[in-house]
Structure formats: C-alpha cells, structure tokens
Amino acid sequence: MKKNLLPFGVVALIAALPLVLKDNYYLHLMILFLMWVVIGSAWNLIAGYTGQVSFGDAAFFGCGAYTAGLLATHLGVSTWWGLALGGFTAVAVGLPFGWICFRMRGAYFALATLALNEVLRHGATIAENFTGGMVGILIMPTFISKIPYYYIALAMAVASLASLQWVVRSKPGYYFVSIREDQDAAESLGIDTHFYKMLSLAYAAFWTGIAGALYMNYMGFIDPTVVFNLHDISIMAILVGIVGGVGTVYGPAVGAFVMVAVQEMFRSGFFGLFKWLGAVSGSASLVHVAEVLTQAHVLGFGILVVLVILVLPNGIVGDWPKIRKRVFRLGAGT
Amino acid sequence: MDVFLQTLVAGILKGGLYALIGIGMTLIMGVMGIINLAHGQLMMLAMYVTFVLNRMGVDPYLSLFVAMPLLFLLGVAIQKFLLNPLIKADTILPENQVLMTVGIGMALTEIVRFIFSSDYKYITTGYADKTFFLGSISFSMALTIAFGIALAFTAAMFFFLVRTDLGRSIRATAQDKDAATLMGVNTGRITVITFGLGAGLVAAAGCLLAPVYYIFPDLGGPFTAKAFIITILGGLGSTVGAIFGGVTLGLAESMGATYFGMEYEDIIGLTIFVLVLLFLPGGFKRLTKV
Numbered sequence: 001m002k003k004n005l006l007p008f009g010v011v012a013l014i015a016a017l018p019l020v021l022k023d024n025y026y027l028h029l030m031i032l033f034l035m036w037v038v039i040g041s042a043w044n045l046i047a048g049y050t051g052q053v054s055f056g057d058a059a060f061f062g063c064g065a066y067t068a069g070l071l072a073t074h075l076g077v078s079t080w081w082g083l084a085l086g087g088f089t090a091v092a093v094g095l096p097f098g099w100i101c102f103r104m105r106g107a108y109f110a111l112a113t114l115a116l117n118e119v120l121r122h123g124a125t126i127a128e129n130f131t132g133g134m135v136g137i138l139i140m141p142t143f144i145s146k147i148p149y150y151y152i153a154l155a156m157a158v159a160s161l162a163s164l165q166w167v168v169r170s171k172p173g174y175y176f177v178s179i180r181e182d183q184d185a186a187e188s189l190g191i192d193t194h195f196y197k198m199l200s201l202a203y204a205a206f207w208t209g210i211a212g213a214l215y216m217n218y219m220g221f222i223d224p225t226v227v228f229n230l231h232d233i234s235i236m237a238i239l240v241g242i243v244g245g246v247g248t249v250y251g252p253a254v255g256a257f258v259m260v261a262v263q264e265m266f267r268s269g270f271f272g273l274f275k276w277l278g279a280v281s282g283s284a285s286l287v288h289v290a291e292v293l294t295q296a297h298v299l300g301f302g303i304l305v306v307l308v309i310l311v312l313p314n315g316i317v318g319d320w321p322k323i324r325k326r327v328f329r330l331g332a333g334t
Numbered sequence: 335m336d337v338f339l340q341t342l343v344a345g346i347l348k349g350g351l352y353a354l355i356g357i358g359m360t361l362i363m364g365v366m367g368i369i370n371l372a373h374g375q376l377m378m379l380a381m382y383v384t385f386v387l388n389r390m391g392v393d394p395y396l397s398l399f400v401a402m403p404l405l406f407l408l409g410v411a412i413q414k415f416l417l418n419p420l421i422k423a424d425t426i427l428p429e430n431q432v433l434m435t436v437g438i439g440m441a442l443t444e445i446v447r448f449i450f451s452s453d454y455k456y457i458t459t460g461y462a463d464k465t466f467f468l469g470s471i472s473f474s475m476a477l478t479i480a481f482g483i484a485l486a487f488t489a490a491m492f493f494f495l496v497r498t499d500l501g502r503s504i505r506a507t508a509q510d511k512d513a514a515t516l517m518g519v520n521t522g523r524i525t526v527i528t529f530g531l532g533a534g535l536v537a538a539a540g541c542l543l544a545p546v547y548y549i550f551p552d553l554g555g556p557f558t559a560k561a562f563i564i565t566i567l568g569g570l571g572s573t574v575g576a577i578f579g580g581v582t583l584g585l586a587e588s589m590g591a592t593y594f595g596m597e598y599e600d601i602i603g604l605t606i607f608v609l610v611l612l613f614l615p616g617g618f619k620r621l622t623k624v
Contacts, residue, residue, distance in 0.1 A: 115604050302440030
C-alpha cells in the first residue's frame with residue numbers, strides 16, 4: 001500500500017513546488033528534469049524493455065522540435081500545435097527507419113539509429129531554405145513566467161509514466177520483454193517480433209518527439225546542432241535510463257533527476273562552490289578550477305558513463321537492493 | 335574524362351587510408367562482437383601524438399613507430415580494465431560494452447581538448463602539398479606515400495592473420511569463442527591483444543592522415559562513423575571486406591564531392607550504408623565469401 005502511494009506523493013510534492021520555490025533558476029532545472037523524465041522513459045521502453053538500444057533519440061527529439069518550429073515559421077500557426085503533431089512526425093520518421101533497420105540486431109541497430117540522427121542533422125543543416133540551416137529557428141515564447149511550462153512539463157511527465165506503466169503491464173509489454181530476453185524464442189512462439197519492435201519504436205519516438213516540441217516552445221530557439229546533438233540529447237537519454245535503472249518504470253525518473261543535477265553541477269562549477277571558495281580564500285587557483293570544471297561537463301559525462309556501467313550496471317532503481325545492502329553493511333561496520 | 339580520372343585517383347588514395355581504419359574496427363568487431371565507438375577517438379589521439387612529435391622535429395611517418403606501440407598499450411589497457419570486467423557483470427542490456435566505448439570516446443576527446451584546446455592544428459612537412467603528375471592526373475605526394483604504407487600494413491596484417499599462430503587464434507576466437515576455448519586458446523588474452531591491434535592499426539591511419547588533414551579534438555566522431563560504415567559495407571569481421579569497403583567509401587565520397595557538392599560528402603556515406611543494409615545485408619563478404 002505504501003509503495004503504491006509513493007509516486008502520487010512525489011507528484012503532489014512536485015506539483016506543489018512552485019508555490020514555495022519562486023526562483024526561476026530552480027524552476028528551469030525542474031522543467032528540464034520533467035522533460036528528461038519523458039525522454040528517459042521513452043528510451044527505457046525501446047531499450048530497457050524491448051532491448052533495442054537506441055543511440056539516436058536526438059533524431060526523434062529534433063523531429064518534434066522542428067515540427068513545432070517549422071509550423072510556426074511556414075504556416076504561421078502557434079508552436080503549440082507542435083505539441084500535438086511533433087510526436088506523430090517523429091513516428092512518421094521512426095517507422096520507415098525501423099522497418100529497414102530492425103533487420104539488424106543489438107549493437108548494429110544502435111549504430112543505425114546513430115546514423116539516422118546524423119542524416120537528419122546534416123539534412124536540417126543543408127536544407128537552409130526550409131529549416132533555416134545553422135541559423136536555426138527563433139520564436140517568441142508564449143509565456144514569460146515559467147510556471148505554465150512547469151505544469152505542462154509535469155502533465156507530460158505524469159502522462160508518459162502512466163502510459164509506460166500501462167504499456168508494460170499490457171500484452172505488448174510482455175512481448176517486448178520476451179524480445180529482449182530471446183528474440184528467436186519469441187519468434188518461435190509466434191510473436192511477430194518485427195511488428196512489436198516497430199510498435200515499441202513508435203511509442204518511444206512519439207514521446208521523444210513531444211518532448212522535443214516542448215523544448216521548442218520552452219526554449220524558443222533551436223538549430224541542428226542543438227536538437228540533433230549526440231552528447232547532449234542521445235547520450236544523455238541513455239545515461240538517464242542507465243543511471244536510473246534499465247527496464248524499470250520509475251528508473252528514468254530517478255535517473256533524470258540525478259543527471260540534470262549532475263549536468264548542472266558541472267555547468268555551474270558545483271553551483272558556484274569553487275568560485276565562492278576562491279573568492280573567500282582569495283586563491284586564484286580555485287577560481288581557475290571553477291573555470292576548468294565548467295568546461296569539463298562533457299568529460300564528466302564520459303567518466304560518469306564509464307563509472308556507472310562498471311559499478312551500477314542496472315542503475316539506481318535496478319541495483320537498489322545491492323546499494324541498500326552495501327550501505328547497510330557499511331552502517332553496521334561503523 | 336580528366337576530372338573523372340582525377341576523382342577516381344583521389345578516391346582510391348583516400349580509400350587506402352579508410353581501409354586501414356576499417357580493418358582495426360572489423361578485427362575488434364569480429365573477435366568481440368562489439369562495436370568500438372571510440373575508434374575514431376583513438377585515431378585522433380594518434381594524430382595528436384604525431385603532432386607533438388612533429389613539434390619536436392620528428393617526421394610524421396617516423397612517429398608511426400611511437401604512436402602505434404602507445405596506442406597498442408592504451409587499447410590493451412582499455413580492454414583489460416574497462417571492457418573485460420563487463421562480460422562478467424550481470425545486466426539486462428548486452429550493449430553495455432558498446433556504451434562503455436562511447437564513454438571512453440567522450441572522455442578521450444575531452445581530455446585532449448583540455449590539453450590542446452579546440453583549435454585546429456596543422457603539421458607542416460616539406461611534402462604535404464607536393465604533387466607529381468602521371469599524364470594530366472595529379473597525385474598528392476603525402477597521400478600516395480600514405481596509400482603505400484597503408485597497403486603494406488594491410489598485407490602484413492593479412493599475412494599475420496592467415497599464417498601465424500597468434501593470427502590463427504584470433505580468427506578461431508572470432509569464429510567460435512567456445513570452440514576456441516576448448517581448443518586451448520586463451521580467449522581472454524586474445525580479446526586484449528585484438529583490441530590492442532585494432533588501436534595500433536587505427537593509430538597508423540592517424541599518423542598517415544596527420545600531414546594532410548587538420549587535427550582537432552572532435553575529429554573522432556565522424557571517423558568512428560566512417561569506420562562503422564566501412565565495416566558494414568565490407569561485412570562484419572571480414573578483413574578483405576574492410577579493404578573493399580574502405581576503397582568504396584573513399585571513391586563514393588570523392589565522386590560525391592565532385593559531382594554533387596562538398597556539403598553532401600558525409601551524407602553519401604550514410605546513404606550507402608542504408609542501401610547496403612537494404613540490398614546487400616552482410617556486405618561484400620556475401621559476394622566474396624572471404
């Protein structure tokens with residue numbers, strides 16, 4: 001009973017947060033966190049449940065973002081239409097791709113998704129007349145306050161988690177897991193693995209596309225290198241999934257929180273800690289450390305990937321019993 | 335006609351280098367069944383080694399003898415301490431090793447960026463911009479030398495794989511790991527050596543490419559993609575295929591650059607990639623059976 005109530009409690013807490021937290025900076029971080037919950041759980045369905053690791057989430061993310069942006073620049077409609085249509089554009093890109101590339105397995109499929117992202121990024125850069133090329137798309141945000149975006153992101157995160165929960169408990173959800181565990185066995189039991197892989201991809205593409213459309217609406221600016229970014233989108237999505245726990249419903253939510261915090265920690269030099277220390281102690285080297293750290297967020301990411309895979313291969317939620325045991329033992333020892 | 339021949343020559347010369355990059359990748363892929371997504375980054379590292387040595391007055395082609403052993407050791411260390419422990423770990427995703435190479439690649443790029451900054455570096459040699467003519471076709475001196483050395487390495491590699499004991503063990507491990515273990519091959523050691531060899535080969539490609547290319551930290555990504563396309567083209571794990579794949583990609587890129595425009599160069603590789611998957615899954619290996 002207690003376990004079932006925990007998610008609702010967390011959602012209620014997050015929903016109540018803007019009443020207390022007025023600082024735009026933290027609201028911004030929370031919006032990013034909620035957006036990553038959506039992307040992370042979408043990645044988790046295709047990779048964690050279906051076992052088809054995608055390295056190209058940015059492709060779907062970018063499709064959603066560009067749908068919103070292009071609708072606004074070419075048809076003059078509100079970018080919010082992108083939220084309704086962005087997901088479908090991503091699916092429209094994802095399905096033909098999946099139809100071709102699902103004949104590859106495992107790591108080869110992962111690389112094909114990487115290639116898809118590269119094609120779209122180059123395409124968006126070259127088609128200057130249509131997409132604006134490297135100049136990107138700039139729109140005026142609808143709301144000045146961050147609170148509307150906050151609640152929209154929250155609603156999306158809740159909806160995506162609820163739908164994920166529903167999907168993995170449904171029949172296709174079990175088919176997905178069977179494909180992950182043993183594709184040949186699944187096939188021999190009469191499961192149309194190609195079809196179900198496409199279904200899983202469509203789900204993932206849909207939610208990632210919607211998250212992309214939200215990004216366009218919220219940030220107000222996109223260009224090919226921002227949305228089709230391997231490190232900041234695709235790898236981040238993988239990290240969110242892995243850190244939180246692959247193949248768990250709530251894992252990516254936890255992972256998103258950790259990863260947004262880690263990313264921001266590097267970007268802001270541990271929230272200005274080193275800068276502050278440098279200012280207090282008057283030591284120039286500490287200020288320098290702060291500068292170096294802010295530049296090092298990708299390096300931090302790389303090292304984090306290596307460490308997480310070595311130490312916590314199943315993520316925080318997946319390895320929770322292990323963590324608890326270790327911490328407990330540590331506590332007993334001291 | 336001259337333009338066509340010129341493009342053809344440029345493509346083949348470039349293809350020789352690509353083949354060298356592809357062979358390293360295909361070896362690793364064949365033996366371990368994983369894709370090394372840090373491959374281009376290893377090459378980038380070799381190029382920086384060449385750059386540093388060049389500043390100390392060492393010829394880029396001589397730095398082969400420094401960069402290759404260095405990268406061999408780095409590859410051995412990566413496989414031994416970072417990739418092999420993952421085999422034992424019990425996880426849901428089998429792709430953890432691939433993800434690990436992504437992490438390694440990111441870390442390598444950023445470490446290099448720290449030391450050398452993002453600026454483009456050049457290696458100045460007496461022969462980098464020299465050309466000679468055969469008829470009306472011009473040959474870049476540096477690229478021709480690189481092509482020759484690449485061919486020599488490829489031939490040596492082929493001989494090594496087919497004739498030596500170690501080479502046979504590597505091929506046996508690639509074909510069937512369990513059977514190789516039963517035959518007394520220390521497969522754990524073989525994977526370590528193979529990764530080292532792959533890194534060493536791509537280091538050679540890096541040294542050869544350094545005099546004719548810019549050097550910058552983000553160079554790794556595109557070359558990893560190229561290496562992957564070459565291996566898919568040639569057939570996974572096939573050495574001969576990698577040579578054909580490399581030359582094909584080199585040709586396609588230079589043809590595309592001449593007849594479509596420079597900005598399409600990267601897209602052409604990816605298009606070929608998709609076409610091969612559609613019409614020739616299995617790559618050239620399916621045609622040659624080698």
